[in-house]
Amino acid sequence: MSALSGLLQDLTSTERVVxxxxxxxxxxxxxxxxxxxSGHAMTTRMARRSTKTVTLISLITSTVVxxxxxxxxxxxxxxxxxxxxxxxxxxxxxxxxxxxxxxxxVQDVVSGVTIIFTDLFDIGDVIEISGQVGLVERFGMxxxxxxxxxxxxxxxxxxSIINVVAYPRGYVRCFVDFTLPADAELAERMEAEVRLLxxxxxxxxxxxxxxxxxxxxxxxxxxxxxxxxxxxxxWPGRGAPLExxxxxxxxxxxxxxxxxxxxxxxxxxxxxxxxxPPRKGRFRxx
Numbered sequence: 001m002s003a004l005s006g007l008l009q010d011l012t013s014t015e016r017v018v019x020x021x022x023x024x025x026x027x028x029x030x031x032x033x034x035x036x037x038s039g040h041a042m043t044t045r046m047a048r049r050s051t052k053t054v055t056l057i058s059l060i061t062s063t064v065v066x067x068x069x070x071x072x073x074x075x076x077x078x079x080x081x082x083x084x085x086x087x088x089x090x091x092x093x094x095x096x097x098x099x100x101x102x103x104x105x106v107q108d109v110v111s112g113v114t115i116i117f118t119d120l121f122d123i124g125d126v127i128e129i130s131g132q133v134g135l136v137e138r139f140g141m142x143x144x145x146x147x148x149x150x151x152x153x154x155x156x157x158x159x160s161i162i163n164v165v166a167y168p169r170g171y172v173r174c175f176v177d178f179t180l181p182a183d184a185e186l187a188e189r190m191e192a193e194v195r196l197l198x199x200x201x202x203x204x205x206x207x208x209x210x211x212x213x214x215x216x217x218x219x220x221x222x223x224x225x226x227x228x229x230x231x232x233x234x235w236p237g238r239g240a241p242l243e244x245x246x247x248x249x250x251x252x253x254x255x256x257x258x259x260x261x262x263x264x265x266x267x268x269x270x271x272x273x274x275x276x277p278p279r280k281g282r283f284r285x286x
Contacts, residue, residue: 020076027072031065108142111158115139120164126236128165130156133236135170149207149235171210171233172270174242178228178250179265180218186258191218191228193253198230201246208238243268 038061116139121127125136127146132154134146144161146154178194180187198213214231221227232242247266254261 023075024072027068031068034061034064107159108157111161112139112141112144115144115158115161121166126167126170128167128236129163130160132156133238149238151207165236167236172236172239174232174234174239175267175269175271176230176232176242176247176250177219177267177269178230178254180226180228181258181261182226183258187226189257190254193257194228194230194250197246197249197253201232205241205246208234208241210235239268239270 038057041057115121121136123136123138126134127136129144129146132146132148134148134154137145137147137153139145139158141158143155143157146156148154176198178190180190195215198215201213202209209232211233216229216231218226219229234242247268250266251261251263254265
């Protein structure tokens with residue numbers, strides 16, 4: 001270091017300016033090379049499969065780039081006669097001021113890192129956060145982006161994520177059981193209209209279903225009654241139209257064919273998802 005300091009002192013003012021410019025240019029070229037390498041690393045097949053890997057590469061790249069530019073700017077100021085101690089002290093004060101003025105951003109970043117490295121959810125999962133339900137499309141250091149049931153992009157600030165409700169299957173199963181009359185002819189007429197209504201439900205109630213309706217055919221109860229079962233895969237929290245308007249339409253269809261048809265003969269139920277506890281001795285880190 002003493003030899004380098006002596007060499008710098010022997011240089012003329014013009015040579016020192018040229019050296020400072022050359023140093024900044026070299027640092028800038030090095031930064032571009034680092035960004036190119038990190039960009040290439042983030043587009044590899046392994047990185048595309050892991051959001052954690054992409055985020056880690058991005059964090060390391062940002063830290064290294066900041067450190068290089070900070071050092072280069074300090075070198076230029078030192079050549080201009082500004083002591084490094086003054087530069088570092090000023091940078092610390094400015095950094096504190098910026099930190100106090102952007103606490104929300106800092107909270108977003110800290111929360112984003114926590115989410116990513118604790119594997120709370122991943123891209124493609126169906127989750128509920130901050131009152132919003134949707135498919136995780138992407139998430140980063142500041143926002144988690146959901147694709148809502150209606151197809152809209154919902155940007156949720158990471159700092160507002162307190163509770164996360166995950167749906168492992170990506171949907172909620174809903175069963176609609178339509179009891180058929182004992183008369184074969186009336187049952188055939190009702191079944192035909194119910195099937196038409198079920199196949200058109202996706203267009204009639206947009207933003208509810210994750211898959212077309214599945215009609216499993218006729219079943220028998222223990223009491224000997226025949227019923228038609230409709231299966232729906234729906235977005236979490238979007239079952240109200242099936243319990244309300246859709247059920248009422250089914251009842252109206254039945255009463256139009258058989259006026260004495262009772263309301264209780266159309267039932268809407270939601271499948272309770274079974275919970276499988278983890279094996280003994282195996283825990284998920286949070």
